[in-house]
Amino acid sequence: MTHEPVDIAAKLSAFSEHWSPKVVARLNDYEVKVVKVQGEFVWHTHDETDELFLVIEGELTIQLRDGNVVLRAGQLFVVPRGVEHCPVADGEVHAVLIEPAGVVNTGDAGGALTAAYDDSLL
Amino acid sequence: MTHEPVDIAAKLSAFSEHWSPKVVARLNDYEVKVVKVQGEFVWHTHDETDELFLVIEGELTIQLRDGNVVLRAGQLFVVPRGVEHCPVADGEVHAVLIEPAGVVNTGDAGGALTAAYDDSLL
Numbered sequence: 001m002t003h004e005p006v007d008i009a010a011k012l013s014a015f016s017e018h019w020s021p022k023v024v025a026r027l028n029d030y031e032v033k034v035v036k037v038q039g040e041f042v043w044h045t046h047d048e049t050d051e052l053f054l055v056i057e058g059e060l061t062i063q064l065r066d067g068n069v070v071l072r073a074g075q076l077f078v079v080p081r082g083v084e085h086c087p088v089a090d091g092e093v094h095a096v097l098i099e100p101a102g103v104v105n106t107g108d109a110g111g112a113l114t115a116a117y118d119d120s121l122l
Numbered sequence: 123m124t125h126e127p128v129d130i131a132a133k134l135s136a137f138s139e140h141w142s143p144k145v146v147a148r149l150n151d152y153e154v155k156v157v158k159v160q161g162e163f164v165w166h167t168h169d170e171t172d173e174l175f176l177v178i179e180g181e182l183t184i185q186l187r188d189g190n191v192v193l194r195a196g197q198l199f200v201v202p203r204g205v206e207h208c209p210v211a212d213g214e215v216h217a218v219l220i221e222p223a224g225v226v227n228t229g230d231a232g233g234a235l236t237a238a239y240d241d242s243l244l
Binding site for chain 1: 173
Protein backbone atom coordinates (compact mmCIF):
# COMPACT_ATOMS: atom_id res chain seq x y z
CA MET A 1 0.00 0.00 0.00
CA THR A 2 1.27 3.46 -0.81
CA HIS A 3 0.78 6.23 1.67
CA GLU A 4 0.97 9.74 0.28
CA PRO A 5 2.44 12.65 2.19
CA VAL A 6 0.61 15.97 2.27
CA ASP A 7 2.71 18.43 0.27
CA ILE A 8 1.92 21.86 1.67
CA ALA A 9 3.14 23.82 -1.38
CA ALA A 10 1.22 21.58 -3.74
CA LYS A 11 -1.96 22.07 -1.75
CA LEU A 12 -1.43 25.85 -1.81
CA SER A 13 -0.91 25.79 -5.58
CA ALA A 14 -4.36 24.27 -6.05
CA PHE A 15 -6.30 27.49 -5.38
CA SER A 16 -5.90 31.24 -5.48
CA GLU A 17 -8.62 32.85 -3.36
CA HIS A 18 -7.78 34.65 -0.14
CA TRP A 19 -9.10 34.14 3.41
CA SER A 20 -10.56 30.73 2.58
CA PRO A 21 -8.85 28.03 4.67
CA LYS A 22 -8.87 24.52 3.24
CA VAL A 23 -8.46 21.39 5.32
CA VAL A 24 -5.52 19.25 4.18
CA ALA A 25 -5.13 16.86 7.12
CA ARG A 26 -6.83 15.77 10.31
CA LEU A 27 -5.14 15.10 13.63
CA ASN A 28 -7.61 13.56 16.06
CA ASP A 29 -10.29 16.25 16.33
CA TYR A 30 -8.00 18.96 15.01
CA GLU A 31 -7.60 20.13 11.43
CA VAL A 32 -4.56 21.29 9.48
CA LYS A 33 -5.57 23.94 6.94
CA VAL A 34 -3.76 25.91 4.27
CA VAL A 35 -4.73 29.46 3.45
CA LYS A 36 -3.66 32.35 1.23
CA VAL A 37 -4.20 35.83 2.61
CA GLN A 38 -3.56 39.40 1.55
CA GLY A 39 -4.77 42.70 2.99
CA GLU A 40 -6.42 43.10 6.36
CA PHE A 41 -8.77 40.54 7.89
CA VAL A 42 -11.29 41.40 10.63
CA TRP A 43 -10.69 41.73 14.36
CA HIS A 44 -12.09 38.65 16.06
CA THR A 45 -11.74 36.26 18.96
CA HIS A 46 -11.98 32.49 19.38
CA ASP A 47 -13.27 32.09 22.90
CA GLU A 48 -12.99 28.31 22.94
CA THR A 49 -9.58 27.62 21.45
CA ASP A 50 -6.04 28.65 20.72
CA GLU A 51 -5.15 28.99 17.02
CA LEU A 52 -1.79 28.15 15.44
CA PHE A 53 -0.45 30.16 12.48
CA LEU A 54 2.61 28.91 10.55
CA VAL A 55 3.86 31.01 7.66
CA ILE A 56 5.08 29.15 4.58
CA GLU A 57 5.73 32.13 2.30
CA GLY A 58 5.47 35.89 2.67
CA GLU A 59 5.22 38.06 5.77
CA LEU A 60 2.17 38.00 8.00
CA THR A 61 1.48 40.45 10.79
CA ILE A 62 -0.92 39.30 13.48
CA GLN A 63 -2.23 42.40 15.14
CA LEU A 64 -3.11 41.98 18.81
CA ARG A 65 -4.57 44.67 21.04
CA ASP A 66 -1.34 44.91 23.00
CA GLY A 67 1.13 44.64 20.13
CA ASN A 68 1.86 42.86 16.89
CA VAL A 69 3.71 39.71 15.96
CA VAL A 70 5.37 39.45 12.56
CA LEU A 71 5.75 35.99 11.05
CA ARG A 72 7.99 35.05 8.14
CA ALA A 73 8.50 31.67 6.44
CA GLY A 74 9.24 28.97 8.99
CA GLN A 75 7.86 30.93 11.92
CA LEU A 76 4.76 30.13 13.92
CA PHE A 77 2.65 31.78 16.59
CA VAL A 78 -0.20 30.52 18.71
CA VAL A 79 -2.92 33.08 19.39
CA PRO A 80 -4.31 32.15 22.81
CA ARG A 81 -8.02 31.55 23.22
CA GLY A 82 -9.94 34.68 24.02
CA VAL A 83 -7.30 37.01 22.60
CA GLU A 84 -8.61 39.39 19.96
CA HIS A 85 -6.51 39.39 16.82
CA CYS A 86 -6.50 40.61 13.23
CA PRO A 87 -4.10 39.24 10.59
CA VAL A 88 -2.83 41.65 7.96
CA ALA A 89 -0.41 41.24 5.05
CA ASP A 90 0.84 43.76 2.49
CA GLY A 91 1.82 41.02 0.03
CA GLU A 92 0.32 37.60 -0.43
CA VAL A 93 1.03 35.16 2.36
CA HIS A 94 0.80 31.37 2.31
CA ALA A 95 0.15 29.90 5.71
CA VAL A 96 -0.91 26.83 7.66
CA LEU A 97 -3.52 26.98 10.40
CA ILE A 98 -4.02 24.31 13.02
CA GLU A 99 -7.03 24.34 15.32
CA PRO A 100 -9.89 22.11 16.42
CA ALA A 101 -12.39 21.07 13.78
CA GLY A 102 -15.30 23.43 13.45
CA VAL A 103 -13.52 26.69 14.18
CA VAL A 104 -14.86 29.47 11.97
CA ASN A 105 -12.25 31.82 10.58
CA THR A 106 -13.94 35.01 11.72
CA GLY A 107 -14.64 33.69 15.23
CA ASP A 108 -17.11 35.87 17.11
CA ALA A 109 -17.04 38.62 14.49
CA GLY A 110 -18.83 36.95 11.58
CA GLY A 111 -19.36 39.06 8.50
CA ALA A 112 -18.48 38.92 4.84
CA LEU A 113 -15.10 37.26 5.30
CA THR A 114 -16.57 34.23 7.01
CA ALA A 115 -15.43 31.26 4.94
CA ALA A 116 -17.42 28.16 4.14
CA TYR A 117 -16.01 24.90 5.45
CA ASP A 118 -13.81 23.45 2.72
CA ASP A 119 -12.23 20.02 2.89
CA SER A 120 -12.08 19.56 -0.87
CA LEU A 121 -8.26 19.28 -0.73
CA LEU A 122 -8.27 16.60 1.92
CA MET B 123 4.21 44.56 24.28
CA THR B 124 6.31 42.54 21.88
CA HIS B 125 5.18 39.10 20.91
CA GLU B 126 7.86 36.82 19.56
CA PRO B 127 7.24 34.28 16.85
CA VAL B 128 8.60 30.76 17.22
CA ASP B 129 11.31 30.36 14.60
CA ILE B 130 11.49 26.65 13.81
CA ALA B 131 15.00 26.71 12.34
CA ALA B 132 16.34 28.72 15.27
CA LYS B 133 14.86 26.23 17.72
CA LEU B 134 16.42 23.36 15.77
CA SER B 135 19.81 25.07 15.82
CA ALA B 136 19.77 25.09 19.61
CA PHE B 137 20.55 21.40 20.05
CA SER B 138 22.14 18.48 18.24
CA GLU B 139 20.98 15.24 19.83
CA HIS B 140 18.75 12.84 17.95
CA TRP B 141 15.36 11.36 18.89
CA SER B 142 14.79 13.88 21.65
CA PRO B 143 11.72 16.00 20.86
CA LYS B 144 11.58 19.45 22.43
CA VAL B 145 8.41 21.40 23.01
CA VAL B 146 8.45 24.81 21.30
CA ALA B 147 4.78 25.82 21.48
CA ARG B 148 1.50 24.79 23.06
CA LEU B 149 -1.88 24.74 21.33
CA ASN B 150 -4.62 24.06 23.86
CA ASP B 151 -3.64 20.65 25.26
CA TYR B 152 -1.44 19.85 22.26
CA GLU B 153 2.28 20.43 21.91
CA VAL B 154 4.40 21.45 18.95
CA LYS B 155 7.83 19.84 19.17
CA VAL B 156 11.00 20.00 17.10
CA VAL B 157 13.23 16.98 16.71
CA LYS B 158 16.38 15.88 14.90
CA VAL B 159 16.56 12.25 13.86
CA GLN B 160 18.94 9.97 12.03
CA GLY B 161 19.03 6.19 11.66
CA GLU B 162 16.20 3.89 12.59
CA PHE B 163 13.86 4.44 15.53
CA VAL B 164 11.83 1.67 17.13
CA TRP B 165 8.53 0.18 15.98
CA HIS B 166 5.80 1.49 18.25
CA THR B 167 2.16 2.49 18.47
CA HIS B 168 0.28 5.33 20.09
CA ASP B 169 -3.06 3.77 20.98
CA GLU B 170 -4.64 6.99 22.20
CA THR B 171 -3.73 9.53 19.52
CA ASP B 172 -2.80 10.42 15.98
CA GLU B 173 0.68 11.92 15.51
CA LEU B 174 1.62 14.60 12.98
CA PHE B 175 5.08 14.63 11.35
CA LEU B 176 6.19 17.67 9.30
CA VAL B 177 9.64 17.55 7.72
CA ILE B 178 11.65 20.79 7.73
CA GLU B 179 14.91 19.45 6.28
CA GLY B 180 16.10 16.10 4.99
CA GLU B 181 14.17 13.01 4.00
CA LEU B 182 12.24 10.94 6.51
CA THR B 183 10.72 7.57 5.83
CA ILE B 184 7.93 6.50 8.12
CA GLN B 185 7.71 2.75 7.90
CA LEU B 186 4.25 1.33 8.38
CA ARG B 187 3.38 -2.36 8.40
CA ASP B 188 1.51 -2.02 5.11
CA GLY B 189 3.93 0.32 3.32
CA ASN B 190 6.13 3.35 3.77
CA VAL B 191 5.61 7.07 3.42
CA VAL B 192 8.54 9.28 2.44
CA LEU B 193 8.50 12.88 3.63
CA ARG B 194 10.65 15.70 2.33
CA ALA B 195 10.81 19.36 3.39
CA GLY B 196 7.36 20.92 3.44
CA GLN B 197 5.54 17.59 3.56
CA LEU B 198 3.53 16.22 6.44
CA PHE B 199 1.86 12.96 7.38
CA VAL B 200 -0.46 12.01 10.20
CA VAL B 201 0.08 8.53 11.60
CA PRO B 202 -3.36 7.40 12.78
CA ARG B 203 -3.79 6.23 16.35
CA GLY B 204 -3.18 2.55 16.77
CA VAL B 205 -1.05 2.24 13.64
CA GLU B 206 2.38 0.78 14.26
CA HIS B 207 5.17 2.86 12.75
CA CYS B 208 8.93 3.23 12.74
CA PRO B 209 10.67 6.36 11.42
CA VAL B 210 14.00 5.92 9.65
CA ALA B 211 16.38 8.36 7.98
CA ASP B 212 19.68 7.79 6.21
CA GLY B 213 20.77 11.39 6.68
CA GLU B 214 19.86 13.80 9.44
CA VAL B 215 16.27 15.02 9.39
CA HIS B 216 14.80 18.08 11.07
CA ALA B 217 11.13 17.73 11.79
CA VAL B 218 8.16 19.07 13.70
CA LEU B 219 5.84 16.81 15.67
CA ILE B 220 2.36 17.81 16.83
CA GLU B 221 0.42 15.67 19.27
CA PRO B 222 -1.37 15.93 22.60
CA ALA B 223 0.73 16.79 25.62
CA GLY B 224 2.10 13.77 27.40
CA VAL B 225 2.70 11.54 24.41
CA VAL B 226 5.90 9.54 24.86
CA ASN B 227 8.04 9.21 21.73
CA THR B 228 8.35 5.43 21.90
CA GLY B 229 4.64 4.87 22.60
CA ASP B 230 3.94 1.35 23.76
CA ALA B 231 7.43 0.10 22.96
CA GLY B 232 9.49 1.89 25.59
CA GLY B 233 13.19 1.12 25.69
CA ALA B 234 16.42 3.02 25.40
CA LEU B 235 15.18 5.59 22.90
CA THR B 236 12.43 6.84 25.20
CA ALA B 237 13.06 10.56 25.56
CA ALA B 238 12.63 12.61 28.70
CA TYR B 239 10.04 15.38 28.52
CA ASP B 240 11.85 18.53 27.42
CA ASP B 241 10.23 21.94 27.30
CA SER B 242 13.48 23.85 27.79
CA LEU B 243 13.05 25.57 24.41
CA LEU B 244 9.55 26.80 25.13
